[in-house]
Amino acid sequence: MSKRIELQKLNVYYSSFLAVEDVNMVIEPKAITAFIGPSGCGKSTLIRTLNRMHEVIPGARVEGQLLMDGEDVYGPDVDPVRVRRQVGMVFQRPNPFPTMSIKDNVLSGYKLNNSRMSKTEAEELTEKALVGANLWNEVKDRLDKPGSGLSGGQQQRLCIARAIAVEPDVILMDEPTSALDPISTAAIEDLAVELKEKFTVVIVTHNMQQASRISDMTAFFNIAGTGMPGKLIEYDRTEKIFSNPAEQQTEDYVSGRFG
C-alpha cells in the first residue's frame, strides 16, 4: 500500500517559534518526492511532521491539516504511535540499535513492540527486508553479528531494511546519503527508486543531482532570513523545477546562484 499525503495550511512551531509557514501540497503515492532548499529552511522539521515525530521535541506543535488518504493524521483521537507504524523513517546518520544483532535490528519494529512471530516467519521477513534494502548478500553470513559492526553505508541500508520490514505505506528519508561515500550513495539511490514501486517516498536532500536523478516531484523551500519561517516556494515535477522553474528564487537555487 502506498498513500497520498495532503498538507493543508500547515504551520510548524517550536514553542513560539514558527519554523515552517503555510505549506500546501499533495505528495503523490508510488513516487519519490524530494525536498530541497538551503540549510535551516525547515525541510527536516516538515518531514518530521509527516509521521508525528516532530512532537517528540518538548514544546513542538503543528497547526493545519495533514491528510493521509483522506484521514486526518492530527485528528483528535489519532494515536501518534499508530501513525509511525505506517510511516517509516530513515535518519541522516545511520542509527542501528547497538545492543542488537543485524537480524534483530531488521526485526526491531516487531521485537520492540513485543509482537510474536514464528522462527520461520522471522527468517523469511529478515531475508525479504534485507533483500529489499540490497543488503542481503553482504550480511547473510553474519546475521547474528552486531549491526554496529557494519560500514556506514551498510548501516544505513540496515536502517532502511528495518524501516521497510514493518511494511509501512510511506517512507521518509532525511538526507539519508549525506554521511556516505558515492558508491553507497548510488546503492541507496537505486534502492529509493525500487522502493517507490510499493511506497510513497519522501526524501530530503542537499544534493541537487540526487534530487534530479531520482525524484519525480521536487519541492523547493526557502527562508527569507534567520528567525523567519521557512516557506514552500515552488512544488512541481522535477524536470520542470530543474529546467524551467516558475520562480526566480528556485532558478537561482537550482543553478547554484544562491545567496
Next chain:
Amino acid sequence: MTSQVTSSFQGTADLPKWVSPAMLLAFFMGSFTLQVMLASSTEQNELNLIPVAVFGLVGYAVALYALSRFVEGRRKATDRLVTILVTAAFSLALIPLLSLAYTVVQNGAARFDAEFFTFSMRNIVGEGGGALHAIIGTLEITGIATLISVPIGIMAAIYLVEYGRGTIARLVTFFVDVMTGVPSIVAGLFAYALFVIFFGPGVRMGLGGAIALSVLMIPVVIRATEEMLKIVPNELREAAYALGVPKWLTVIKVVLPTALAGIATGVMISIARVIGETAPLLIIAGFTASMNYNPFDERMMTLPVFVYTSYANQGVDMQSYVDRAWAGALTLMLIVMVLNLVARLISKYFSPKG
C-alpha cells in the same frame, strides 16, 4: 627541493630509550649510597627511606630535564618533566593504598582460617570464634538494601531523564543532591526513628539497617544511572519512536539495555560504598555475638560493626580480639573486591558490541 622539505620535518635528536630508566636507577642508587654514608657518619642505625626517594626523584627530574633540554630541545624536555611529575603524583597516591592493602592482609592473615568462617562469637571470650554471624548479617542487610535501592534508584533516574520536566524534576534533583550529602549516622538515626514509630523504643532489627543503607545508596544509584541514561544517544530513542514503538517500551527495550553496563557498574559502586558503613548499623542493627538469620527480628551483627566492637571492647586475651578485627577487615575488603570484579564482568558482558 625535496631534501629541504624533509629536513623541515626533522626534529632534534632523541635520547636513546635506555637513558631515562638508567638515570632513574643511577639517581636512586646514588641517593641511597649518600644516605647510607650520612647515616654511618652520624652513627644513626636506621636508614630513613623518605629522603632517599625525595633526593633520588628530584635529582633524576632535574638531570633528565637538563639533559633532554640540551639534546632534544624544549618541547620534549617539558614533556619529560611533566611525565615525571604526573607519574610521581600517581605513585604518591598509590603508596597509602598499597600500604593499606599490605597491612590488612598481613594482620588479617593470622585469623583468616576455616574457624573464622564457620563460627559465630557465641560463648567465646578468648581465642577462637569467628565472624560467620557478621558475614551473614552484612550479606543480608546489604542485599536487602540493594533490593530496595536499585529499583527505586533506577526508576527515579528514568523519571528524571526520560519523563521529568519542570518543577517536579528540579525538586527531585535537588533532593537527590541533598541526600547525597546526608551523613551516614543521620541515616541510621532516621531508620531508628522510623522503626520506633512501629516497634517502640529500643528496637533493633536488621531490616532497619537495610533501610538506613538504602537512604545512603539510593542517591548514588540515581546519580550513576542518570549519567548513564543521559549518554544514550537520542538518535536511538528517535529510531525506536519512528518504528512506532511507544515511549515506555523504548525506555525498557532500547534505552536501558544500551545503558545496562554502566548502570551495573554504578550499582556495584553504590554497594561498595555502603557495605563498609558502621555508624548507622551500630544504631539500628546493633551488635550481638550470636547468629541471627532473621533480618526482621532482633539484633544482627555486620562485618564493620564486628571489626569495630572487636577492636573497641578487647577482652582479656587482647591479641585474639585484635586478630579477629583484622580478619574481619580483610574479609570486608575481599567482598568489595569481588563486587568490583563482578561489576567488570557484567559491564564487559553487557556493553554494546561492535
